[in-house]
Amino acid sequence: MTALTTDNLIIDIPGRAPGSPLNLEVQPGQVWGVLGPNGVGKTTLLHTLAGLRAPHRGEVLLDGRALGSLKRKSVSQQLGLVFQDRQDGFPATVLETALIGRHPWLSSWQMESGEDIAIAERALQALDVGHLRDRLVSTLSGGERQRVAIATLMTQAPDIWLLDEPSNHLDLHHQVAVMRLLSGHAEAGRAVFMCLHDLNLAARWCDHLLLMYPSGEACWGPAREMLVPSALESLYNQTLMTVEVDGAPVFVPVRS
Amino acid sequence: MRIRKAVISLLASLFLVPGGLSAAQVCSEDALDRNVCLPEPAERVVSLSPGATELLFSAGAGDSVVAVSAWSDYPPPAAELPQVGDSNRLDLEAIVSLKPDLVVAWIDGNSRAQLDRLAKLGVPVFWLAPREFEDIARAVESLGRLTGHTPVAERAAAEFRQGISTLQATYRDSASVRVFYQVWDQPLMTINGDELISKAIALCGGTNVFADLPRLVPRISVETVLATEPEVIVTAGRGDSDRGWLASWQRFPSVTAVARDNLYLVSPSLLQRPTFRMLEGARELCGILEQARARL
Amino acid sequence: MPVSDLFRPLAALALVALAAMLVSVSVGSADLGIGDTLSVLVGGGSELHRTLILDLRLPRTLSAFATGGLLAVAGALMQVLLRNPLADPYVLGLSGGAAVGALLAMLAGAAGFLISGSAFAGAMLATLLVFGLAHGSGSWTPSRLLLTGVVVAAGWGAMITLILAMSPASRLPGMLYWLMGDLSHAGQPWPGLAVLVLVCLLVFPLGRSLNVLARGSLQAAALGVSVRSLEWLIYLVASLLTATAVTMAGAVGFVGLVVPHMLRLALGNDQRMILPACALAGGTLLVLADTLARVVIAPEQLPVGVITALIGVPTFLYLLYRSR
Numbered sequence: 046m047t048a049l050t051t052d053n054l055i056i057d058i059p060g061r062a063p064g065s066p067l068n069l070e071v072q073p074g075q076v077w078g079v080l081g082p083n084g085v086g087k088t089t090l091l092h093t094l095a096g097l098r099a100p101h102r103g104e105v106l107l108d109g110r111a112l113g114s115l116k117r118k119s120v121s122q123q124l125g126l127v128f129q130d131r132q133d134g135f136p137a138t139v140l141e142t143a144l145i146g147r148h149p150w151l152s153s154w155q156m157e158s159g160e161d162i163a164i165a166e167r168a169l170q171a172l173d174v175g176h177l178r179d180r181l182v183s184t185l186s187g188g189e190r191q192r193v194a195i196a197t198l199m200t201q202a203p204d205i206w207l208l209d210e211p212s213n214h215l216d217l218h219h220q221v222a223v224m225r226l227l228s229g230h231a232e233a234g235r236a237v238f239m240c241l242h243d244l245n246l247a248a249r250w251c252d253h254l255l256l257m258y259p260s261g262e263a264c265w266g267p268a269r270e271m272l273v274p275s276a277l278e279s280l281y282n283q284t285l286m287t288v289e290v291d292g293a294p295v296f297v298p299v300r301s
Numbered sequence: 302m303r304i305r306k307a308v309i310s311l312l313a314s315l316f317l318v319p320g321g322l323s324a325a326q327v328c329s330e331d332a333l334d335r336n337v338c339l340p341e342p343a344e345r346v347v348s349l350s351p352g353a354t355e356l357l358f359s360a361g362a363g364d365s366v367v368a369v370s371a372w373s374d375y376p377p378p379a380a381e382l383p384q385v386g387d388s389n390r391l392d393l394e395a396i397v398s399l400k401p402d403l404v405v406a407w408i409d410g411n412s413r414a415q416l417d418r419l420a421k422l423g424v425p426v427f428w429l430a431p432r433e434f435e436d437i438a439r440a441v442e443s444l445g446r447l448t449g450h451t452p453v454a455e456r457a458a459a460e461f462r463q464g465i466s467t468l469q470a471t472y473r474d475s476a477s478v479r480v481f482y483q484v485w486d487q488p489l490m491t492i493n494g495d496e497l498i499s500k501a502i503a504l505c506g507g508t509n510v511f512a513d514l515p516r517l518v519p520r521i522s523v524e525t526v527l528a529t530e531p532e533v534i535v536t537a538g539r540g541d542s543d544r545g546w547l548a549s550w551q552r553f554p555s556v557t558a559v560a561r562d563n564l565y566l567v568s569p570s571l572l573q574r575p576t577f578r579m580l581e582g583a584r585e586l587c588g589i590l591e592q593a594r595a596r597l
Numbered sequence: 598m599p600v601s602d603l604f605r606p607l608a609a610l611a612l613v614a615l616a617a618m619l620v621s622v623s624v625g626s627a628d629l630g631i632g633d634t635l636s637v638l639v640g641g642g643s644e645l646h647r648t649l650i651l652d653l654r655l656p657r658t659l660s661a662f663a664t665g666g667l668l669a670v671a672g673a674l675m676q677v678l679l680r681n682p683l684a685d686p687y688v689l690g691l692s693g694g695a696a697v698g699a700l701l702a703m704l705a706g707a708a709g710f711l712i713s714g715s716a717f718a719g720a721m722l723a724t725l726l727v728f729g730l731a732h733g734s735g736s737w738t739p740s741r742l743l744l745t746g747v748v749v750a751a752g753w754g755a756m757i758t759l760i761l762a763m764s765p766a767s768r769l770p771g772m773l774y775w776l777m778g779d780l781s782h783a784g785q786p787w788p789g790l791a792v793l794v795l796v797c798l799l800v801f802p803l804g805r806s807l808n809v810l811a812r813g814s815l816q817a818a819a820l821g822v823s824v825r826s827l828e829w830l831i832y833l834v835a836s837l838l839t840a841t842a843v844t845m846a847g848a849v850g851f852v853g854l855v856v857p858h859m860l861r862l863a864l865g866n867d868q869r870m871i872l873p874a875c876a877l878a879g880g881t882l883l884v885l886a887d888t889l890a891r892v893v894i895a896p897e898q899l900p901v902g903v904i905t906a907l908i909g910v911p912t913f914l915y916l917l918y919r920s921r
Contacts, residue, residue, distance in 0.1 A: 092815070095819055096818075097815055097818050097819060116821075117818065117821045117822065117823055118821040119821075120821065121819060121820050121821030122821070125819060125820075126819045128813075128815060128816060128819075131812070131813065131816065132680060132812060132813035132816070133812070134680045134681060134682060134811070135676075135677075135680075135682060135811045135861065135866040136861060136862075136865065136866055137811075137812075137865070137866055138865070141808075141865070141866075141867070142812075145805075145808060145809050145812065145816075145820060146820070148805055148806070148809050148820045148821060148822070149820055149821040151805065153802035153803070153805070153806075154801075154802050156869075201820065372765060387766075388766075389766070390762070410766070485767070485770065485771065486708070487708065487712075487771045487774070487775075487781075487782050488770060488771060488774045488779060488781055488782075488898070488900075489781065489898075490770065511896075514896070514897065516897065518770075519896075519897045520770070520774075520897055520898050521626075521896050521897060521898060522625075522626060522653075522781060522891060522896070522898050523653055523781075524625050524626055524627050524649055524653050524654070525626040525627070525895070525896035527627065527645065527648065527649060527653075528626055528627035528628075528649075528896075545708060545709065552648075552652060553648055553652070555644045555645045555648055
């Protein structure tokens, strides 16, 4: 299983002063949450970690090897990403969409085999969209599309899962189901690294957190140490009340 | 006294002035069936098509032509004259500023709407549309009358008529040959029976294989040409550069024209414009068909 | 997708294509029955019939097939490249460049090979121009490419008008027929057919990458596709296809737009299916359109581009209307 580390990484956000360097170590079995207000660069960070954007400075390393020195194909076997928004200019069925996750594992001349289809179907079942298999993606609801996207990542089955707001559009039940699925995969030895805007979801399911401040500062570490009310209040510029439920802290914004 | 004087001058104006005009006035009917009258023979003529230019020179009015349209290349002095634009894109301003007393237009090339504006400005426009050999002769006579060269024009017209009827008499009883006349190669185009070239072919005792098509210059396929089984193929390429037009027919030896080597190249300059040069072109064509007959 | 799923629709399309070609070689202004046609095709028939079918109709039919196939495949590739199902092979100004090349050659009095060569050069020049301009300072997106191409195409359009305005009347019919797309002077069909077959073989291994690219360049990159080089490859291949087609038959419109679009509605968007299907269906469409062009007002001929536009415009509007 692969570890994702960053070496003095500064992400490149055009028109913004460089933030503080990140030295993250995302190990197999960990579930990371990235928290921060809108526009702080969470999506840019994910894209940089996936090698889709050049960093401003520093490096991203997969098992100690610089991302830039690896072939895109082998990167995509170790690391996958669920995007926040998706293009579907062309019609495609749910199964076809999930099947593109097999792309990194097939050679140019190979057609998808029955086994690949079985992998994709299992992923769709796991995300509770198996029954939509032959529907066109463009006819699905936002939550269903989100789950198809996660199923595509599951079909890709990389060691490191990057997810940009995976709980978007999901109803409460499916939010919990997706989080449970993600932490299940982490327990099986994968690393999960996701941006979240729901503080409580992060508090509940993540074991590590990265807080990104509008000033460009960032801090990270085990969730217990990061879930300090004062740090979170300054993160969102919002006064919070903390209550403890079921052994975990719950943060509630103060009225007025 | 005053009244008397006024009456006399009125009478004088009634009798003298129109009488004075009528001495020099010239009239002729044009192709739009309008009687075009000029107060006196035109001395500044603008020709709006290469064909009209040739006819004006044939009528002896070459010296009166002050400007021509583009591509007016015959007779050679015409090519030296100032130009007033392409026949379908004329420079009206240039025409008006030349102060012409006659403009000669061509029904197939010039725009009616544009020249009607010219007529509104008081410039007389004479339209030509020769469809028969006789029309060519008459056009020259009309232009001669309007420019004050009647004797020259009538002599030239008579010569032309004589030439045509001689050809007609010579080939009236000749054996008919089937002729395909190629106007252009890409796209492949020919002429129907209404085109003067086709009439020249008929004059020489030939039959245009596409005489019955509805359009004047129809576009056809190679296959259609083969199916009509021409005995002679005449192409109007421009000199040696278009020998390839003939060569491309060599691929079809099953066609009589190819089998008998009846493939000819004529210069389109003699035939493409309905002018007196057509007589020369027709003589060349008749010679070709006579040669072709001998090979059949 | 298993190979067997590919086979059936493609085999059906291939049969339709063969039938269309058979119709095309049996129909013409000279009256030959299907019996005469078949006897020529198996090596018999009179000399005239052999000439008509083997020297005239068959090369023209094959040229029509190659042209249609090339344009449809090029259209499908351009659509993936621009992530826009409404793109066509000419959207980036390639036909304009080819037209300017061909018309200049015609204006100079060239014929035959010189016209096609000049058209091909114009098409490649247009490709490189858009390639260079869109590359610009380095940032490159489909929308930037599209915008560059559309503006360059408008420039070509102006040059075409200028050339037409400056040309003597005797050259205009040839120029107009070229601009509308016309197969009567397509030379040998073999280069076009060879390019078509080669490209279909080449794009098959690229097919899955193209499928992924159709989902967006970021998604494709995340799945291990080298997006930038794949995009340039598609652009160059599509340009080469279009240039070959335009060289054979002038700017035939609508095949490259309508055929991929219709096939996607019927067969989905797997490029490994769509691209060969485009080659077959595009070829079939143009063979049929050209047959119509030859017989509608026979013995006179229409340029095939008129027919494809007359078929293409209403079909396309209908599809748009239905697709909401």
